Amino acid sequence: MVPTLAGRIQTRIFMLAIVGAIVTAIITPLLGLPGSLGAAYQTTYIILATVAVLGIVWELIYHLLMQWRWEKDWPSLFGLLTGIPEGIVIWLLLAAHAVPGIKGSVPGGAYLTDFIVIWLCVWLVIQGPIRVPFIRWRFHGGRLI
DSSP states (O other): OOOOHHHHHHHHHHHIIIIIHHHHHHHGGGSOOSSOHHHHHHHHHHHHHHHHHHHHHHHHHHHHHHTTSTTSSOOHHHHHHTHHHHHHHHHHHHHTTOSTTOOSOOOHHHHHHHHHHHHHHHHHHHHTGGGTTOTTTGGGTTOOO
């Protein structure tokens, strides 16, 4: 079954809220962000929330682009590669200080590590492990609710 737009949005939000939050909790102390650990967690979780919110807009864009594909879906690798433009846009917003709640600048290496590790973990869970607790996930167009 091809994931529906609603299913992709639900899966994205759920995966970022669960997998993204867990991975963020683990890697934030390792990123070496300036300031206190509490400030580092605040910064990384705001970035995670920004990815989730802007991800809804991205899903609308991807849905429009998929209408020109015969099977109306991306190959799995495209799902991984869509992180590139998403990561660039978030970085540009951070550089322009357009993300509310983040004080100062985020070091590029820390951002890149944070984004790539979370993106890979979420992508990997969607490729397989999500099918264990949500047996009918793929038969419901990717919808969780």
